[in-house]
Amino acid sequence: MPKFTLRINKKTHRIDIDADTPLLWVLRDELGYTGTKYGCGRGLCGACTIHVDGEATRSCMTAVDNVDGAEITTIEGLSIDNSHPIQKSWISEEVSQCGYCQPGQIMTAAALLDRNADPDDEDIDSAMKMNLCRCGTYDRIRKAIHLAAKEQK
Amino acid sequence: MSQGYSRRDFLKVSSVAGAGLIIGVVLPYKHRLVAAGLVDQTFDPNVWISIHPDNTITIFAAKSEMGQHIRTSLPMIVAEELEADWSQVRVAQADAHPDKYGSQGTGGSGSIRRSFTRLRKAGAAGREMLIQAAANKWNVSPKNCRAESGTVIHLSTGNSFTFGELVETASELQVPENPVLKNPKDFKLIGNAMPGLDTPSRVSGAAIFGVDVQVPDMVYATVLRCPTFGGKIKSFNRKKAMKINGVLDVYEIDEGVAVVGKNTWAVIKGQRALEPKWDHGDFLSWDSTRIKNMMEEKSTGKAVIAREDGDLTSLNGDEKIEVQYEVPFTSHATMEPMNCVAHVKKNSCEIWAPTQSPQRVQTTAANALGIDTKDVIVHITMLGGGFGRRLWADFVTDAIQVSQKSKKPVKLMWTREDDMGHDFFRPTSIHKLSATLSNQHELTSWTHRVIAPSISGQMAPERFKDGQLDRSAVNGASNIPYDISNVLVDYIMANTRVPVGWWRSVYNSQNAFANEGFIDELAQKSGIDPYQFRLNLLKNAPRHLGVLRLAAEKANWGKKMAKRQGMGIALHESFGSWAAHVIEVTVTKKGELSIDKIVAAVDCGLVVNPDGVKAQMESAIVYGLTSALKGLITIEKGAVAQSNFHEFELLRIDEMPEVEVYIVKSAEPPGGAGEPGLPPVAPAVTNAIFAAIGKRIRSLPIKLKDLKV
Numbered sequence: 001m002p003k004f005t006l007r008i009n010k011k012t013h014r015i016d017i018d019a020d021t022p023l024l025w026v027l028r029d030e031l032g033y034t035g036t037k038y039g040c041g042r043g044l045c046g047a048c049t050i051h052v053d054g055e056a057t058r059s060c061m062t063a064v065d066n067v068d069g070a071e072i073t074t075i076e077g078l079s080i081d082n083s084h085p086i087q088k089s090w091i092s093e094e095v096s097q098c099g100y101c102q103p104g105q106i107m108t109a110a111a112l113l114d115r116n117a118d119p120d121d122e123d124i125d126s127a128m129k130m131n132l133c134r135c136g137t138y139d140r141i142r143k144a145i146h147l148a149a150k151e152q153k
Numbered sequence: 154m155s156q157g158y159s160r161r162d163f164l165k166v167s168s169v170a171g172a173g174l175i176i177g178v179v180l181p182y183k184h185r186l187v188a189a190g191l192v193d194q195t196f197d198p199n200v201w202i203s204i205h206p207d208n209t210i211t212i213f214a215a216k217s218e219m220g221q222h223i224r225t226s227l228p229m230i231v232a233e234e235l236e237a238d239w240s241q242v243r244v245a246q247a248d249a250h251p252d253k254y255g256s257q258g259t260g261g262s263g264s265i266r267r268s269f270t271r272l273r274k275a276g277a278a279g280r281e282m283l284i285q286a287a288a289n290k291w292n293v294s295p296k297n298c299r300a301e302s303g304t305v306i307h308l309s310t311g312n313s314f315t316f317g318e319l320v321e322t323a324s325e326l327q328v329p330e331n332p333v334l335k336n337p338k339d340f341k342l343i344g345n346a347m348p349g350l351d352t353p354s355r356v357s358g359a360a361i362f363g364v365d366v367q368v369p370d371m372v373y374a375t376v377l378r379c380p381t382f383g384g385k386i387k388s389f390n391r392k393k394a395m396k397i398n399g400v401l402d403v404y405e406i407d408e409g410v411a412v413v414g415k416n417t418w419a420v421i422k423g424q425r426a427l428e429p430k431w432d433h434g435d436f437l438s439w440d441s442t443r444i445k446n447m448m449e450e451k452s453t454g455k456a457v458i459a460r461e462d463g464d465l466t467s468l469n470g471d472e473k474i475e476v477q478y479e480v481p482f483t484s485h486a487t488m489e490p491m492n493c494v495a496h497v498k499k500n501s502c503e504i505w506a507p508t509q510s511p512q513r514v515q516t517t518a519a520n521a522l523g524i525d526t527k528d529v530i531v532h533i534t535m536l537g538g539g540f541g542r543r544l545w546a547d548f549v550t551d552a553i554q555v556s557q558k559s560k561k562p563v564k565l566m567w568t569r570e571d572d573m574g575h576d577f578f579r580p581t582s583i584h585k586l587s588a589t590l591s592n593q594h595e596l597t598s599w600t601h602r603v604i605a606p607s608i609s610g611q612m613a614p615e616r617f618k619d620g621q622l623d624r625s626a627v628n629g630a631s632n633i634p635y636d637i638s639n640v641l642v643d644y645i646m647a648n649t650r651v652p653v654g655w656w657r658s659v660y661n662s663q664n665a666f667a668n669e670g671f672i673d674e675l676a677q678k679s680g681i682d683p684y685q686f687r688l689n690l691l692k693n694a695p696r697h698l699g700v701l702r703l704a705a706e707k708a709n710w711g712k713k714m715a716k717r718q719g720m721g722i723a724l725h726e727s728f729g730s731w732a733a734h735v736i737e738v739t740v741t742k743k744g745e746l747s748i749d750k751i752v753a754a755v756d757c758g759l760v761v762n763p764d765g766v767k768a769q770m771e772s773a774i775v776y777g778l779t780s781a782l783k784g785l786i787t788i789e790k791g792a793v794a795q796s797n798f799h800e801f802e803l804l805r806i807d808e809m810p811e812v813e814v815y816i817v818k819s820a821e822p823p824g825g826a827g828e829p830g831l832p833p834v835a836p837a838v839t840n841a842i843f844a845a846i847g848k849r850i851r852s853l854p855i856k857l858k859d860l861k862v
Contacts (some may be wrong), residue, residue, distance in 0.1 A: 022418060029418070034367075035358020037362075044798040097772055098489075098535070102356065106356065128806045141806060
């Protein structure tokens, strides 16, 4: 089996696995980063969103051989103590309900804030609209992103 | 206490052990408090609260956490009466144990309303024992002592003990049978928006859902089911699936073909390689149209009466209006697909499941394995959504069968496609309504015939036979609140092979759509404002009136709307609570609909955690909007036509309206919060569309309608 070198949350992992394995399953099954979730397996829901070289990326649609050597960040690596501005605002706005989609929401929102320090509602909608939440936390997601942007200033 | 321990035995154990105070409730329905002592190998008291020498307090949640923040609200109730320091309160998830906790089923918006008093009593008993313990230590009267913030204070001297310092003494005391509950006006926690105890773990990614459970030596598995309901596997390409790297085994189980492997990706690929041939069975010839035709045919047959007031034959001369409302199947589509980790051992079984019904899981496993329920340990994980889907245990059966056959612990994973194709769907329904209006625009009669598959009829066909009344199916129809002299509500069971189940708010979602849409039509026929029309008919329904008025006032009902914009109103009572929504919409010339704003009012009695109630209302509104606007399940060739989120669409953030939630201040006993916000959503939207463009919508979802006017 092919060997890959994965840089995840600033740690290096050597892994032997089929080249077509989606990064999602490498993270979850092989490396124990279970914060990244499976929701659809087809890039339709965003629950599996992580950062690859800083870009919000669907890990269910990203084969492991495409990210050999890339800098990968999962929810576990966003901060070690919920201190990322998005995590802080997520807590103060009590965004989460069941919480299952939230790691994906948070990773998408963090990437948005990285490239746009002061997003308006339209920016938020356009960045976040591919992340589904069945509990319907959308209104609070918007508020939390605005709050994080404000706090960051 | 029921298993051979008298109170005396019990106290002996506790006084020997002496390192903590545990207070429990035996068999909740007896409403009897017992006990105190330490858990040990031979004695297992009915734990609700345990107060530790280090001052921390663990409160066991015997309900499942699926986003309703129940693991925060239930501890708040106990901590309130106990006078605990909230920062010292921890929550632990109770394993399945019917003797200890009674029903752990989490549904019917019932977690708070069904345990409120019991939890208060348990907390109050603890408080009284701790106070008595301190009084004994100081040799003073307990009347001179007060509990506050995790301590007991002696009022005249100001001396104090922490709870932890008192547990040993307290554990030797008798538990008071009738502790005095606090006066609600002295509540410090209840009524305040408390931060969720589980919030940090949900934001850090540390929260453990069913799919996240890892046990040593575990294998992974999927099960491919026949897409056609009732179909069976004829043949499959085992050889091809076995060739996939990481696939360990492929075999048939009751419900389909299991692929077992070293990781999830291997078993997904294995499933795709199966090349199944199905014996589809006789449901293959069914589709949504045929189901609808069957229901229409049945609709003129014999109905069973659910409510009959007055006399419908005496209304000749009044204008009669007849309409039909229709609601389709829809899916729960929890973000976390069904899954279960099971480890079948020699004469026992251990299960980790995201379940709303721990005891159904336990009995399912016990029956499948022919073992005693006490030998089935069920750990309840976080649930990635529930909405009623996880009251079933079909995914547990899969996991047990695979673990048994493979002789290993197994993580059984449904793919999204498996999940969408094999839900227990919200039943489709047809509603035939009629009403008469006198020349004075008085509503003189109302009839509502509900034609729908019966969930109970499918579950227990011997008890709920065709032709019988399923009371659940007329929930929200038979209890319409409007003051009408002549009312007839009846029901016709119309079962199909499509699995049906409890979907958030159950039959209230269909019946409220019919009621509140039709009442709007009658207002329009009468030339009376729909809000006023309802007010006139609710003179004897104060709590309906309360939410209706609150929503209307906050939404500024009757304000001037721009062209092609409209405001709709609807209300409904369910699960012990009342909700009313005012929804504003815009419909463009091209027929594009946008939901602009929702103002919601809820009366759910005394509120434990206001932010939790608000969040549940927001959530029910979005869930209701999804099903009103788009979430549609159709049947083709006896199977579900939708496979994933590109076909079964959920509401997205860019379609999310502004939502305002107002809570009626009330001292009445708590009502439900998770579901009552849902039923009024669809009719408030369709009523708003009518107000905007004059088009009446009587079937869902709205996305299938042409709104070009």
